[in-house]
Amino acid sequence: MSVHIKATGKYIPNGVLTNKDFEQIVETSDEWIVTRTGIKKRHKVVEETTVDMAYYAAMDAINKGSIKKEDIDLIIVATITGEQKTPSIANAVQMRLGLETAMSFDINAACTGFIYALEVASALLSTFAYNRALVIGSETLTKIVDYTDRNTCILFGDGAGAAIVERSKDASHFFSQAKPDYNDYLTVKKYIHMDGKRVYIFAVDAMATSIEKVLEKANLTIDDIDAIIPHQANERIVQAVSKNMNIPYERFEMNIAEYGNTSAASIPITLAEYKEKHPDKKRVLLVGFGGGFTYGAAIVNV
Ligand code: COA
Numbered sequence: 001m002s003v004h005i006k007a008t009g010k011y012i013p014n015g016v017l018t019n020k021d022f023e024q025i026v027e028t029s030d031e032w033i034v035t036r037t038g039i040k041k042r043h044k045v046v047e048e049t050t051v052d053m054a055y056y057a058a059m060d061a062i063n064k065g066s067i068k069k070e071d072i073d074l075i076i077v078a079t080i081t082g083e084q085k086t087p088s089i090a091n092a093v094q095m096r097l098g099l100e101t102a103m104s105f106d107i108n109a110a111c112t113g114f115i116y117a118l119e120v121a122s123a124l125l126s127t128f129a130y131n132r133a134l135v136i137g138s139e140t141l142t143k144i145v146d147y148t149d150r151n152t153c154i155l156f157g158d159g160a161g162a163a164i165v166e167r168s169k170d171a172s173h174f175f176s177q178a179k180p181d182y183n184d185y186l187t188v189k190k191y192i193h194m195d196g197k198r199v200y201i202f203a204v205d206a207m208a209t210s211i212e213k214v215l216e217k218a219n220l221t222i223d224d225i226d227a228i229i230p231h232q233a234n235e236r237i238v239q240a241v242s243k244n245m246n247i248p249y250e251r252f253e254m255n256i257a258e259y260g261n262t263s264a265a266s267i268p269i270t271l272a273e274y275k276e277k278h279p280d281k282k283r284v285l286l287v288g289f290g291g292g293f294t295y296g297a298a299i300v301n302v
Helices: 019-023 030-037 050-064 089-097 110-126 196-218 235-245 263-277
Strands: 003-011 015-018 041-044 074-078 103-107 132-140 158-167 173-178 186-188 192-194 227-230 283-290 294-301
Touching: 003 050, 003 110, 003 263, 003 294, 015 019, 019 030, 030 235, 041 158, 050 089, 050 132, 050 158, 050 263, 074 089, 074 110, 089 103, 089 132, 103 110, 110 132, 110 158, 110 173, 110 263, 110 283, 110 294, 132 263, 158 263, 173 196, 196 235, 196 283, 196 294, 227 263, 263 283
Parallel strands: 074 103, 074 132, 227 283
Antiparallel strands: 003 158, 015 041, 132 158, 173 294, 186 192, 283 294
């Protein structure tokens, strides 16, 4: 499968929740949150919906890549926070873009959603039935956070990231998996419920496995990769992966201090920020994990 990411975009809402704000909401401290997670603040929607943010991130990518919207014929949105069951967020984005024809649908693979969506887009593009995909992660997690649970409420934020994906001569590689969460360690029925310690253990292992597997599939080593774009859930998870795999921590792009965990939006937001810093072509490794449990990785040029 050969695709590349032609352009990236993001949308970050203006509302902000700092660690100090959380000191007024639950029994916690800025010091605890920073040392245990690396998070300093997270952004929060003011009036925006998940659809609004998905659309704004899409427009950012479209503008940055000087893409003709009419050329987009596939839209996939990864999210767990759609406002309604149907039409999908992707259908709504299609409407906002004014595209009369396109295939558009959402997928739910929790925080691994963007990687799953990228692999699905890549597979559909490789059939030649579609030519240009818009892949988005958009989340309003602050609406499904239990503000009485200090174990979880401090972790999550809102935002959206988008990528324009095309067939390419550059090789791309994917690894996507899920294994059952028999004990409901990470669920959203009404609010996010999580056994942090169990998820942490799963996450460190799942990230390492995903990095290894995708490199193996690509027949590459980590030295062939320009940057690793990990899901931003906890700085300590990435530090543990870096240590266990003997990969320097500086090779992982991090922005968790600013945004917290934005689930399916975290990887595309981080990717968009990486691309802004490095406009020349780079080979990146995206890696994530989340509820399901889902996990996966992708190697793609951007
Ligand atoms: N402020 C202050 N204290 C807190 C707190 C908070 N916000 N949240 C929990 N604590 C307390 C706990 O109650 C516990 O107190 P106790 O020892 O008296 O019982 C203590 O801090 C230690 O809790 P623990 O769960 O051991 O902390 P931790 O170091 O494992 O960190 C997480 C908790 C949630 C930050 C961490 O487990 C984590 O990041 N897990 C993975 C989460 C994740 O990635 N989720 C997203 C998946 S996509």
